[in-house]
Amino acid sequence: MTEFFQSLGMNYEFAWFTATIAGILLIALPVMLAVAMVIYVDRKVWAAINLRRGPNVVGPFGLLQSFADALKVMLQETIIPSAANKGIFILAPIVTFTVALAAWAVVPFDAGVVLADINVGLLYILAISSLSVYGVVMAGWASNSKYPFFSAMRAAAQMISYEVSIGFILVCVVLFAGTFNLSGIVNAQAEFGLGVINAFVVHPLMFPIWVMFFISCLAETQRVPFDLTEAESELVAGYQTEYSSMAFAMFWLGEYANILLMCILNALLFWGGWLPPIDWEPLYYVPGIVWLLLKTFMFFFFFSWVMATVPRYRYDQLMRLGWKVFLPLSLFFIVVISGYLMATGHFGSAA
Template identity: 40%
Template sequence: MIETIDQIFVLLKHWLVGFLPAGLQPVASVLVSVVAIIAVFPSLFAIAVWMERKGLGRMQNRIGPNRVGPFGLFQPIADGIKSLTKEDIVPLRADAVVHFMAPVVLVVVVFMGIAVLPMGRNMTLVHMDSGLLFFFAMGASTELSVFMAGWSSRNKYSLLGAMRGVAQMISYEVPLLMSSVAVVMMTGSLSLGKIVEAQNQYTWGLPHWYIFTPWGLAAFLMYAIAATAETNRSPFDLPEGESELVAGYFTEYSGFKFALFFLGEYVGMLSISGLGTTLFLGGWSAPFSFLGWVPSWFWFFSKVMLSICVFIWIRGTLPRLRQDQLMNFAWKFVLPFTLFDLLVAALWRFMGDGWARWVVCSVILLLAYALMGGVGMYRKHFRVRSYRYAE
């Protein structure tokens, strides 16, 4: 019974595909999985948008959407219908082909990245030996779509937003990759399935998730920072900072193309949370061994949605960075710390089992963090700011 619920989607697919002749079955199996992904992630996107609007509303002491359906739950559907029926405006001097291709490239690439994520036991669309590399290859391609959108619009705000966006994504891609390399080093595989399997073990009922090791925690924090920047989320949302750039690289997009950008951004967020879940939070494995009866897909999707809640929480809490602060933060703090963490991970690997490595690695990482913070803050006196015009 437990087995059946855990594998319910896999069994459902086999049942559906079973109606077809044997020759078509492999193709049909892939098609059914693709349709499932294309159905599930946009619905999660709708839920995430609703959560974001409601949650941010609460944080900002207002109610948020509450007109369409109970608690405003149908707001995303109404938004979808609105953007479908709106006029699609292409600026006169815009480069029409590139302008059209940009959102298409973004959505295609973002959905392709999801294909390698293990969403539950036996629930990976494509088992790839180098799945992690594939994910990052697809993630790197989104930068191109940002550039295409910004350049083809022939609008200075779009172009500035695109330049900021591309520079930021390229800078934070390095720590994103480097923090994942620590996990690859521990598992000895680029296959995401194997990475989850390695974490799906328990000692005293507690899981072997990588976040529960000193190097893993440090790598996860760096991964989370880089992922926030990579998806252009606040506090790193300079490319679309509305107070300076109207809406950044998609200023000139309207109607359905704008909706595609919106979709691409949120699905990108979901997929990068999915990767973080897979790498550090044990993927589809249960948080305690006695909870093993709960289906594996439930754990994966609840971890992803929890990460989305953290994204929203951070957006409601932190103010936006300045461009130079953003770049300095990437190259002078996040990247060195990630590289250092790689060394600590190697030390952890070669110290063998026992409690000694816990103490040594934690102390080294804490010292490094304190030292780096001390150097960064040296001779900087932060006082309460006084504003000339605000007082």
């Protein structure tokens, strides 16, 4: 893209700057549009499972409901509690929203279609996703209210607990792929299963790893059954209790952007990314981004399905699952997978 802008007569520095801004907009704007639409899909899935209609009035089939909701919050008054720390109170939703978008910089949508194809893309994703807790903690503390504060403490403990497990799970993926680069991880899955299936998940050692990763993604994004930070039966609306208008909407945008990120990571790390499910020549005529979006939508449907059907965990159950089940299991699988790969000469062939 930089070369294109240079061909228009720009010098290299200005062409690079313009190309970077254009790349950011090409990712950020579709992600924001996707967030609006997946909120609609989320509500439709919940309604179908609960035998309800869901949004069906605003626009054809209710497709414009999310945009009507956005207009409503834009027209509402932003209320800041008198006892709140005003600076941090306003900054918290901005941090949540910004961090959620920043993680998309290294996500490849097809071969070569990525804003920053860095060698440590997976580490970048892990680091950025860890920062999302700061927005929640800032909101809970700055609100100067007991319910948001309890929610912030829960969020901090919950994210730390499951970040540890996710880190070890990603080590297993890196061992198989031999790289931290997300594009390299996808390419390593080509013809991985029986020489015809493009996915890590078909391996007997990787399937349970994916199951743990998927459940950890639910906890990382505070989705049911792990939405203890927003448990209305105990904490009203949690860290969002004192927020209204666009500040409240930015929390929602950040939350759904994180959910979409976790869905696309499931596809990239375990299910072949933009590669077709089977290494069959006619399937490669379908653009890679179409395969990736289909897989992402499949995982988002799983997220919605779980939310509509699974009851909320107690907080002690949440902590026990993270520390006493997933952490020992992930460590166990690192040892087993490392031994398996050494025994099969995987590291020698990679070198």
